[in-house]
Amino acid sequence: MANIHGLRRNYNLGELRQEDLDSNPINQFNHWLKQVIDSDSPDPTAMTVATVSPDGQPSQRIVLLKDVDDRGFVFYTNLGSRKATELAHNPKVSLHFPWYFMERQVKVCGTAQPLSTAEVAKYFLSRPKESQLAAWASKQSQPISTRQMLMSKFDEVKKKFSAGEIPLPKFWGGYRVVPHEIEFWQGGEHRLHNRFVYTLGDTQQTADSNSQNWQIQRLMP
Numbered sequence: 001m002a003n004i005h006g007l008r009r010n011y012n013l014g015e016l017r018q019e020d021l022d023s024n025p026i027n028q029f030n031h032w033l034k035q036v037i038d039s040d041s042p043d044p045t046a047m048t049v050a051t052v053s054p055d056g057q058p059s060q061r062i063v064l065l066k067d068v069d070d071r072g073f074v075f076y077t078n079l080g081s082r083k084a085t086e087l088a089h090n091p092k093v094s095l096h097f098p099w100y101f102m103e104r105q106v107k108v109c110g111t112a113q114p115l116s117t118a119e120v121a122k123y124f125l126s127r128p129k130e131s132q133l134a135a136w137a138s139k140q141s142q143p144i145s146t147r148q149m150l151m152s153k154f155d156e157v158k159k160k161f162s163a164g165e166i167p168l169p170k171f172w173g174g175y176r177v178v179p180h181e182i183e184f185w186q187g188g189e190h191r192l193h194n195r196f197v198y199t200l201g202d203t204q205q206t207a208d209s210n211s212q213n214w215q216i217q218r219l220m221p
Contacts, residue, residue, distance in 0.1 A: 011187025078140035103187030
């Protein structure tokens with residue numbers, strides 16, 4: 001085992017100041033996300049989704065962000081998976097975007113809301129055919145004895161849907177995480193990192209639409 005207690009590096013790629021932040025955290029997130037995408041980093045939309053079991057055990061997994069706007073952050077999954085089962089019990093969820101190579105992180109806390117069938121179907125039909133077949137083949141999070149059994153199931157559904165459009169499985173869906181807190185982290189020298197948290201206040205209704213009232217606060221590192 002390597003000696004890991006001394007592994008460290010300096011964080012000096014940039015500084016995050018409150019005056020540079022957008023008043024809307026989604027706009028700020030999209031600004032950072034575009035920079036990650038433009039950097040050609042692998043899996044720029046990869047995020048950790050953390051849920052909690054009925055007995056209080058947290059669980060995390062990596063999924064891909066598939067949409068984001070002022071309504072929230074969208075991802076898709078098998079509705080029989082552990083994450084979906086836990087969200088049915090407790091819809092409170094946390095997301096984490098680990099953009100370490102840019103010395104940045106984003107943490108989102110919110111509530112997961114199931115997407116409509118229309119939204120799910122639209123995305124499902126846009127996926128590559130092999131991904132659609134994989135959704136049918138896998139009972140996500142369920143035990144399986146060998147990989148060959150999984151591949152045999154994949155071949156089975158491939159033959160079943162060899163002609164025509166692959167239908168949306170009833171057990172496949174998605175969620176929109178509606179945020180009430182979003183934190184932006186930028187590494188700083190001497191471990192004096194820059195952290196700003198947006199916290200959602202009361203919704204303000206105008207003549208045209210509802211606008212969200214986000215409060216910004218700097219946090220100690």
